[in-house]
Amino acid sequence: MMRANIGSLLKRWFLDPLTxxxxxxxxxxxxxxxxxxxxGSPNVGKSVIFNRLTGAYVTxxxxxxxxxxxxxxxxxxxxxxxxxxxxxxxYSLSPLTEEERVTRSLLREACPxxxxxxxxxxxxxxxxxxxxxLIEAGWxxxxxxxxxxxARRVGLTVNLDRLRERLGVPVVGTSASTGEGIxxxxxxxxxxxxxxxxxxxxxxxx
Amino acid sequence: xxxxxxxxxxxxxARMTVDYGPTVExxxxxxAGKLEGQYGMSGKAVGxxxxxxxxxxxxxxARRESAETVREIHLVIDRVENALDSPVPYYVxxxxxxxxxxxxxxxxSADAGGRSPAAWLGRILVHPILGLPALFAVIYFGLYxxxxxxxAGTLVDYLESNIFETIINPWVNQVVxxxxxxxxxxxxxxxxxxxxxxxxxxxxxxxxxxxGTFFLVFSVIEDxxxxxxxxxxxxxxxxAVGLNGRAVIPMTLGFGCDTMATMVTRxxxxxxxxxxxxxxxALAVPCSAQLGVIMGILSGTPGGLxxxxxxxxxxxxxxxxxxxxxxxxxxxxxxxxxPPLRMPSLLNVWRKTYTRMQWYxxxxxxxxxxxxxxxxxxxxxxxxxxxLTGLGQVVSALGLxxxxxxxxxxxxxxxxYGAAGLFDLYQNGTLNPLQLVxxxxxxxxxxxxxxxFTMMAKERGWRTTLLITGFIFPFAFxxxxxxxxxxxxxxxxxx
Amino acid sequence: MSEKSLVELRVGLSGRIVRLETHxxxxxxxxxxxxxxxxxxxxLLQKIPSYIIKVGYTEVALxxxxxxxxxxxxx
Ligand SMILES: Nc1nc2c(ncn2[C@@H]2O[C@H](COP(=O)(O)OP(=O)(O)OP(=O)(O)O)[C@@H](O)[C@H]2O)c(=O)[nH]1
Ligand SMILES: [Mg+2]
Numbered sequence: 001m002m003r004a005n006i007g008s009l010l011k012r013w014f015l016d017p018l019t020x021x022x023x024x025x026x027x028x029x030x031x032x033x034x035x036x037x038x039x040g041s042p043n044v045g046k047s048v049i050f051n052r053l054t055g056a057y058v059t060x061x062x063x064x065x066x067x068x069x070x071x072x073x074x075x076x077x078x079x080x081x082x083x084x085x086x087x088x089x090x091y092s093l094s095p096l097t098e099e100e101r102v103t104r105s106l107l108r109e110a111c112p113x114x115x116x117x118x119x120x121x122x123x124x125x126x127x128x129x130x131x132x133x134l135i136e137a138g139w140x141x142x143x144x145x146x147x148x149x150x151a152r153r154v155g156l157t158v159n160l161d162r163l164r165e166r167l168g169v170p171v172v173g174t175s176a177s178t179g180e181g182i183x184x185x186x187x188x189x190x191x192x193x194x195x196x197x198x199x200x201x202x203x204x205x206x
Numbered sequence: 207x208x209x210x211x212x213x214x215x216x217x218x219x220a221r222m223t224v225d226y227g228p229t230v231e232x233x234x235x236x237x238a239g240k241l242e243g244q245y246g247m248s249g250k251a252v253g254x255x256x257x258x259x260x261x262x263x264x265x266x267x268a269r270r271e272s273a274e275t276v277r278e279i280h281l282v283i284d285r286v287e288n289a290l291d292s293p294v295p296y297y298v299x300x301x302x303x304x305x306x307x308x309x310x311x312x313x314x315s316a317d318a319g320g321r322s323p324a325a326w327l328g329r330i331l332v333h334p335i336l337g338l339p340a341l342f343a344v345i346y347f348g349l350y351x352x353x354x355x356x357x358a359g360t361l362v363d364y365l366e367s368n369i370f371e372t373i374i375n376p377w378v379n380q381v382v383x384x385x386x387x388x389x390x391x392x393x394x395x396x397x398x399x400x401x402x403x404x405x406x407x408x409x410x411x412x413x414x415x416x417x418g419t420f421f422l423v424f425s426v427i428e429d430x431x432x433x434x435x436x437x438x439x440x441x442x443x444x445x446a447v448g449l450n451g452r453a454v455i456p457m458t459l460g461f462g463c464d465t466m467a468t469m470v471t472r473x474x475x476x477x478x479x480x481x482x483x484x485x486x487x488a489l490a491v492p493c494s495a496q497l498g499v500i501m502g503i504l505s506g507t508p509g510g511l512x513x514x515x516x517x518x519x520x521x522x523x524x525x526x527x528x529x530x531x532x533x534x535x536x537x538x539x540x541x542x543x544x545p546p547l548r549m550p551s552l553l554n555v556w557r558k559t560y561t562r563m564q565w566y567x568x569x570x571x572x573x574x575x576x577x578x579x580x581x582x583x584x585x586x587x588x589x590x591x592x593x594l595t596g597l598g599q600v601v602s603a604l605g606l607x608x609x610x611x612x613x614x615x616x617x618x619x620x621x622x623y624g625a626a627g628l629f630d631l632y633q634n635g636t637l638n639p640l641q642l643v644x645x646x647x648x649x650x651x652x653x654x655x656x657x658x659f660t661m662m663a664k665e666r667g668w669r670t671t672l673l674i675t676g677f678i679f680p681f682a683f684x685x686x687x688x689x690x691x692x693x694x695x696x697x698x699x700x701x
Numbered sequence: 702m703s704e705k706s707l708v709e710l711r712v713g714l715s716g717r718i719v720r721l722e723t724h725x726x727x728x729x730x731x732x733x734x735x736x737x738x739x740x741x742x743x744x745l746l747q748k749i750p751s752y753i754i755k756v757g758y759t760e761v762a763l764x765x766x767x768x769x770x771x772x773x774x775x776x
Contacts (some may be wrong), residue, residue, distance in 0.1 A: 023238060060429075061429060062430060062545055063428065063455065063545060063549075064545070065473040066428075068472050093251070094295060107246070108245065108421035122538050125307055125314065129302040129306045131306075132223075132302055132305060133251070136248065137251035139247070150546070154315075154316075156315070157311045162313050166313070168220040177551065
């Protein structure tokens with residue numbers, strides 16, 4: 001688990017400078033990478049979701065900054081097998097620490113097929129700015145509102161339909177640690193990955 | 207244009223955008239119009255990062271665009287900076303937050319004031335007074351009782367005496383002697399330094415129970431949410447050594463495995479902190495195996511355990527303090543999100559412990575075996591004896607019997623390997639209490655193990671790593687020597 | 702209605718952030734990322750050994766130096 005990304009580091013340090021940059025596709029066209037990336041603030045449950053979707057195990061702990069390097073895995077979504085990456089938590093697209101830098105570079109170089117932005121349902125207000133930033137950057141964002149169980153416990157409701165409508169991106173609610181909403185998430189991903197049409201559309205047309 | 211699929215409300219126009227105000231929006235349009243290169247994200251996002259003078263993007267801009275474009279874009283950036291009355295990054299963040307807040311108001315609603323569970327316990331853990339007994343309880347029950355007494359005591363004793371010494375080792379010795387007529391082959395596999403009788407025994411009977419129990423306890427602590435609370439409790443103390451509360455996580459993880467912890471120092475913000483933390487981990491944070499064995503060795507001499515803990519803590523603080531003075535720069539401000547306390551899930555605790563043990567063993571076992579082979583080669587060629595004589599002299603200066611040199615030599619391979627070697631000597635009764643304390647302290651400070659050394663080089667670079675080890679090696683022995691003199695003068699252990 | 706910095710606020714009381722008084726741009730970015738921005742209402746939970754404040758459903762720990770730069774209005 002610890003050595004997972006040496007290969008990608010090597011590639012970034014040695015190969016990419018030679019070939020220009022990871023992403024050769026002009027921005028906004030489909031046909032970039034096939035990766036699904038999990039991003040979001042620290043400690044929101046990205047790694048739990050990664051484990052749920054891939055069946056692998058990356059470290060999950062209750063403090064910000066658990067994941068320090070990118071982890072890769074494969075998930076069976078619908079009839080397809082897709083590559084999933086779990087990233088270190090980041091607060092915004094302007095990196096303050098080394099791991100945040102890594103996550104941004106990954107997003108810029110991998111041309112992700114989908115970017116799952118995981119947020120804590122109790123703190124949507126604090127976390128939505130990153131959603132807006134990811135949308136602004138043109139990535140195919142899916143908003144995963146996690147920790148719905150805790151939000152309910154503190155008496156908070158999040159209106160997912162209205163969020164979807166306002167943001168203009170797919171939204172799904174989950175409680176990753178209990179498994180609630182994971183099936184919906186899978187179904188949504190399957191739908192989005194199904195065929196050119198869905199995959200191209202969140203990117204808009206160049 | 208546009209898509210009719212169910213979830214895609216999403217032709218691009220339907221996606222929410224932030225309005226950054228006329229000055230910035232105008233600048234963004236201008237910049238986006240000039241960009242030729244590919245940046246892996248939209249022109250608007252690139253423009254915003256440029257306006258904030260993001261170093262990485264600025265550098266790429268200089269590489270990808272013509273000198274003319276770069277100059278023009280710099281003019282736009284200057285213009286925006288002059289027009290706004292707060293720093294651009296701050297301005298941009300606020301506009302975005304406003305948009306988010308507006309949206310959040312419409313989608314999230316709080317009804318009757320539900321209370322987060324276990325809030326009272328959370329308050330106690332960070333209470334300036336009650337927090338201390340709480341910390342003490344965590345250390346006493348979690349570390350001392352479970353890892354020290356149960357793991358390093360009960361489990362190790364059982365595996366050592368009931369499994370290896372009475373069953374496996376005699377059997378292996380017999381079988382190997384029967385199969386191989388050659389002395390050196392017998393010695394490679396069995397007897398005092400054999401791969402199976404020494405390497406595998408150390409790994410399975412001494413290291414496994416100690417590291418296993420530590421990782422188990424640590425997982426529970428991690429999943430509960432205690433660590434960020436500990437971080438804010440010790441922030442001031444850590445400040446004295448040039449770090450801040452944030453460093454608690456790598457530091458405490460070091461008590462499990464310094465190699466893993468060295469990797470986690472990445473989460474620290476500045477290079478200065480990362481170097482300080484790496485140094486302190488290598489010098490004064492004993493890993494669980496070492497800790498367990500030392501607790502086992504010194505448990506017979508409670509005074510010794512105190513002296514050991516006191517000396518190592520003092521070295522930690524002193525070296526941290528002085529190095530922090532020496533390195534330019536200052537500790538960054540401390541801020542940390544404190545997550546709610548959560549009930550650790552058994553499944554996660556188990557999976558995490560299991561994965562860590564797996565990682566650890568993949569790292570350890572080969573080195574233990576290699577260690578045995580190395581010693582074997584050393585003995586055949588006589589280098590081992592030579593090294594031992596050399597090290598033996600250093601060790602004698604500390605008032606230690608020459609046999610301890612073997613333990614120190616092992617220490618090169620693994621921190622815990624060395625500690626386990628000491629454990630053997632202790633069990634034979636070769637060392638007296640004074641010698642036990644001095645050798646435990648020296649061994650704790652002494653050189654990081656091979657795995658940690660490699661990780662240090664990977665994370666911090668060779669130069670820093672060599673500087674750090676070059677300092678630690680003589681320093682550890684110097685501290686041992688001073689301690690020997692002081693304790694000797696005080697008549698420690700003679701009563 | 703008066704302005705004061707977080708260190709002057711009594712434990713258990715709340716205030717609304719009016720501005721962040723620091724020239725350290727990194728610190729500004731960190732604080733805003735944690736949800737500490739003008740307009741937000743916060744409650745001070747404790748000061749020793751570190752400052753702990755509650756903003757929305759988030760608890761944040763800060764050192765004194767950082768707390769000084771958070772200016773609140775309280776009534
Ligand atoms: N109650 C509840 N707890 C959750 C949920 N999802 C995650 N958690 C807990 O939140 C904590 C953080 O989960 P992680 O998956 O490690 O978070 P992360 O986003 O990967 O964090 P970083 O790696 O630090 O960026 C763990 O203690 C999880 O058990 C959820 O839906 N409900
Ligand atoms: Mg994680």
